[in-house]
Amino acid sequence: MGALCTTALPAHAAPEPQDRSVAALLTDLQRLYRSTEEATETYNATEEKLRKQRAKAEELGRRLAKARASVHDGRGDAGRFARQQYQGATGLSPYVRLLLARDPQHALDQGHVIGRLAAERAAAVERLVGGEKKAQELAGAARKALAAQSALAARQKKQRDEIGGRLKKVEELLAALTPDQLDALRAAEDAGTARAQRAFMASGALSGGPATRAPSRQGGKALDFAVRQIGRPYAWGARGPKAYDCSGLTSRAWAHAGREIPRTSQAQWAELPRVPLSKLRPGDLVVYYPKATHVALYLGDGKVVQAPRPGARVKVSPIAANPVLGAVRPDPGRRPVRGYTPPELPEGATSGSDLGHGGDQAPAATDSR
Secondary structure (H helix, E strand, O other): OOOOOOOOOOHHHOOOHHHOOHHHHHHHHHHHHHHHHHHHHHHHHHHHHHHHHHHHHHHHHHHHHHHHHHHHHHHHHHHHHHHHHHHOOOOOOHHHHHHHOOOHHHHHHHHHHHHHHHHHHHHHHHHHHHHHHHHHHHHHHHHHHHHHHHHHHHHHHHHHHHHHHHHHHHHHHHHOOOHHHHHHHHHHHHHHHHHHHHHHHHOOOOOOOOOOOOOEHHHHHHHHHHHHOOOOEEOOOOEOOOOEOHHHHHHHHHHHOOOOOOOOHHHHHHHOOEOOHHHOOOOOEEEEOOOOOEEEEEEEOOEEEEOOOOOOEOEEEEHHHOOEEEEEOOOOOOOEOOOOOOOOOOOOOOOOOOOOOOOOOOOOOOOOO
16 A cells, blocks of 8 residues: 555654644545555455355365275275185185085185175275375365465454554544534535535436436345445444445345345456446445445435445445446346335435544434344
8 A cells, every 4th residue: 555644744744633724634534544445345355265265174174074084984994805805815726616616606606706805805995095195185285275274364464453553543633633623524525525426417427317217126125225224333344234344235235135246345346247327226336446445335316325434334425425436236137126116214314424533423223134
């Protein structure tokens, strides 16, 4: 990540927050939040890799235990056949035994049995050798899997510490501000969002159809779930049910609708089918920033449901509250439902500052089920 401070002054000459303009403070705060969210999505990606690696290591462990049990049984079979061969050994060849036998047919049958036992002994030895080789290969793979798991866990801890450090910078910056400065920051961001929304809507990016199209049945379920989370706090790395980060909300909402999608905003942008903004329908995912580090669910009429950033709560925001990168649709093949009625929003669904510095009046969250 690059440097987080926007001022060109040397560190020892940086002005105190009280001496800086509201615009400069807002720029620094937004940059801090954006870099924190980038780090959070990187952390989420590592967490997902770690989850898959743990599952792989556990599966290899189960297969290794089964292979070792098979080797143990194979050794027992080989030992049993060896004892049988020793106990049945004689100094006479099969031909001599056949000539001396009172019942040649019985001797022939017995020879057939002996031959079959020899084949079984050979097969048992072959299984034992193959089982030992497989167990050795699985043991090597299990060691590598555990080593990879350990490396991912160490990387995750480093990323967690990095996020904690960035959030501490946010807290320090906000703690140094006066109530008047905090109010000015809220007003400045609200004004900036309103300007961006007017410009976005005037650009015609959403033109080409009704203000609110009908979602698919799955999209409607995902959106309904997201709306029921309004008021729940943002927490980095969280995927519910008590708190969410941005991609935690979108992935959980679509999982609730029966469609598993990637965990992070970058993976959602990279792996899900793109859809033009002019064809957005409720439930689609709107992705933000050049690095696809933020994501929200489209509500309709130029609004989204999102988990904004640390200190804030899940809320309804203008689609242009952040710089739009594009949109993706988790269920491109599904038809829109007929007679669609948008979900009813709880009181205060659009209230609360996206600055995330606390003190916001947010609506109480309803049950997430």
